Amino acid sequence: MVYLVSAIFGLWFFLSVITQFSNSWVGRIRQLDYFNLLPAWTFFAPHPDYYDYHLLYRDENNDGSMGEFLEVEMHHVRWYKFIWNPSRRMIKSLMDCSQMALRLKGNDILETFPYVLLANYVLHLPHATNARYTQFAIYRTEGEDLENAKKILISGLISLPTL
């Protein structure tokens, strides 16, 4: 029995070690890790992700022009976050989707589930009356430097359901 247990945990540990590196076949292994058993222990390293990610959206105006971008407030961080901080899951989701978007180029992103997830999320937010289309964007900023915000992704026009 000890040999069986050793083999299983040994394999798991071996895969955990090799998937700490980044290359194409590690990526393929991770794609098969549906149960999230292979950890990624490179927290904030080697390049720490110190950016803030922002999800914005805008609707089409009556004259066909696009309105101003509105930010979806996700950063509900409070002083008691060391005990209770559920919004980090939302922020992490946005970060995950953003990082997937950064890895994909062109039209590859359109049918990926992060894009569809965000599009679906934005579709269900409040929209201007009679707007036919909406559009979302992800920007990232560094600290309070909003002027140098970097665009991660701007979606195409997404049809809003008609009532």
Added chain:
Amino acid sequence: MVVIMSASDFDWMFKFSATLLGVGRILFAMECIWLFQEYGRGGMFDWNVLRQRSVFKGRIIQVLSDWVYRDRGMKILILIHVLIGLWLMISFVIPNKFVTLGLWFAVSGNVVIFLRSPVGQEGSDQMTIIVSVALACGGMLGKFDGVLFVCHLFIAGQLILSYFVAGVAKVFGPLWRSGYAIEKILSSECFGAPRVGEWLSSRKTISKLICWSVIIFECSFPLILFLPVNWVWTFLGIALMFHVGNAILMGLNGFLWPFVAAYPSILYVTQGSLGS
């Protein structure tokens, strides 16, 4: 100094780890309850989108997964997590076989819920599964020679790997080497404490000291396997403070429970074997 660990010490470690995992599960379940609308239509974890992934292809799988992951199924799943968490939190007053059963339920619950969505997860979720599986295995098969040691060795190995990999990765990061990383991370709103970040930005020496302290600690963590018991406790104490600091400054409160739950395995591997 040779330390002989008694059977009651190991028993205490097992229940201690299980209790901490229980706290982690309760916290996770409460987060799911708080974010429940995000699991519904139009939410960030909308099942109607997530079910399109290739892992859920196939008619039978789709029917089963729809039953598990839609509204009522998610409520049941979350309730199960609450109950499992409570069950594990009373580990010290129930027999080990029930603790082991609770751990297996925790593993099942974790795997089912993590399968639902690959976004929004973090390293604490992965360590939770690792510790839960290995502890449950040890609890169930510990009567076979050597199995308990293998299970604890696996947990200890993953814990050491987590710190060591994080430390080595930082060595390759220019921002970490130059001492700017902590200041920049803490300056963010998402996972930082902007006031602390601002305070550090005008104190480069302190910022650099903190960066290199983290790097040195993490890179040297594998040495814990060869140190005397006093130094083992010191390392674990520093690691605990590291996670408490992350929780306070960065809001990463989920890491504390599964990582500290793994610490007894270090003691088992380093101290328990000396007594055999």
